Amino acid sequence: MPRRYVSLKEVAARAGVSFQTASKVLNGGEVRVAAETAERIESAARELGYSPNTVARSLVQRTTYTIGLVAGSFADPALAELLIGAESAAREQGHAVLVSNLGGSGEGNVDVVRTLVERRVDGIVAAAPQLEEDTEVAELLRRYVPCVSLHHVPGGGVPLVGSNHRDVGRMATAHLAAAGRRHIGTVTGPYRRRVVRSRLRGYEDALRDGGLEASEDLVAESDWSPAGGAAAIRLLLEREPRLDAVFVQSDLMAVGVLAGLSAAGRTVPTEVAVVSCDDLAFAAYLNPPLTTVRLPLAETGARAVELLLQLTRGEEVDPAPVILPAELVVRASCGLGARDVPTTAPGRPGADHH
Amino acid sequence: MPRRYVSLKEVAARAGVSFQTASKVLNGGEVRVAAETAERIESAARELGYSPNTVARSLVQRTTYTIGLVAGSFADPALAELLIGAESAAREQGHAVLVSNLGGSGEGNVDVVRTLVERRVDGIVAAAPQLEEDTEVAELLRRYVPCVSLHHVPGGGVPLVGSNHRDVGRMATAHLAAAGRRHIGTVTGPYRRRVVRSRLRGYEDALRDGGLEASEDLVAESDWSPAGGAAAIRLLLEREPRLDAVFVQSDLMAVGVLAGLSAAGRTVPTEVAVVSCDDLAFAAYLNPPLTTVRLPLAETGARAVELLLQLTRGEEVDPAPVILPAELVVRASCGLGARDVPTTAPGRPGADHH
């Protein structure tokens, strides 16, 4: 296959006009070109299979119509949800999304961001908690490219989009307390993450409000994985056998927690009630269906992109963080409002991947 | 903030050399430049905060070091896994990944691919089953840009990377038959997808091999979602109350199937055995732990990218499809080899998103 791209020049030659005129017709907006000429150019373009070269256009316009999304790890289903929202918002405004997966190492973070900058993305959405402490990356962002983050960025000056995670923790835990549980534990993500600490604070708030005592024995740090959740609940039961409820910081860990409880012979919700957060697609179908705090993930991604594009257009934006409301979805695992498996609702559309 | 990029010209001026020489030092490979000059240029670049402009480089080199990934839907956790593999393979070779999410509509497919082409991506990885019948997109791909697909592409000429899904269906079903199940049903994805039909054929193969009778009553089409899975199993039980096993075409649907079975009062695996496929992170932690055919998703993504980059370099590639082996992972849901919840193994690392 030859697979050559034809340029404006060639199209113009075939239509008998200058390439600038061809440019006006094919890529320009509303410009004054005789209808007959325009038609000649258009048919020449069609015959030759002209495809505009965005690279050249970007060079002169100093805009790539591309944004970068740097992600903590796509292993997280929540991030996928976020990506969906971000991508569609970007597409709506004619932008494409360049993704970067940081992975665990933490070493190459700067390089990852640097490649995005060198590609001259118009802006960056940072969805990576590992950047929370990375002053080097923060410097890079502040210096070169507009950025919206879903997490705190050291040094400030980077708009934030997200939810109030202290509320998330409080909401979940308060629900358990209201259900009459007295020994409420929690399974968290890694402490070094802000969200984790925020949710933990919310958990403590709710305990206090409910007149319950907080205790280190009731808190188990984990790693967002189902395996981690299973290990954490085992630990919790060992330290506090009277445990009768647990707030889990993600649906994915909750899967492991349910498994761990079942392995320990505790029934959910009778003996131990469970509330988590995220509300991923499968949450309603676990056994028992998960009561969980729904985070507006797709919307968060979309809003982040919208804010970012405003920024790139040089528009004034409200410097206050954009806080999107989370909402408690009551199902069976908390022992209250024990709705069962939904029977008719199609729920979220399934993926169609294969 | 000014946020201006400095160019080679400015760096060169400060170092007292021509910009071409600066180019050699900063972006070129091994070139002959006096050590002292090079140093002057480098420190000028550092002081000015020079960041090479890949856009300009791409224009002259006619290579963007970027590949496109067109995805069916990121709602699918399997696709996320795939993206991880693809992204890291791409990064390893200095390429970035531009993602496009097709979504359900099917209308805008051509436009999605067209924007990738106009951005002059070096190649495209197609991970979207909805392109299976899209001759228009296939034409576009064949015409403009190297492509590797994870699904059949109409018209041929596009290398394929994937697994043998007939084997997947056979492996899963044969396992159930070997466990002595006599009324084995199946919950599938949408029939219009090839993988679905392939797995269905494998399912039928296994029934035949096991001396069991196939029946339309035993097959329920679904939509990859947990909700769909729940609905499908309900239908199946209604049509064939003697159902004692089911092969589910994805882990996500299996979650719904387990819920549906539980709602119908059937115990798993005693009364109904379940085998699915994918082996997502949570599969081992469901109740009961899922026996499932593990698909090498990340590896598939990585191999696709590697193949694609070979293609873009103009290297000869074996036109035969790359088939990556799938593997049955036996857990409890099939009623055989009832390993319980893993107790120590960390499993896959959890995501760290918050």
Next chain:
DNA sequence: TGGTCGTGAGAGAACGTTCGCTCAGCGGAG
């Protein structure tokens, strides 16, 4: 008939690189 104006088209420059050449300077061999 001459000036003005609107319309359509093209000329030139610029965007920031890379690439292929040329060229000055210099040391060493003949």
Next chain:
DNA sequence: CTCCGCTGAGCGAACGTTCTCTCACGACCA
């Protein structure tokens, strides 16, 4: 002393656009 070849550096062009101006040409009005 001449010639060669090597080294280090710069020059010009090219990549495919967009953008800003200028220009040719009629038509229209006075």
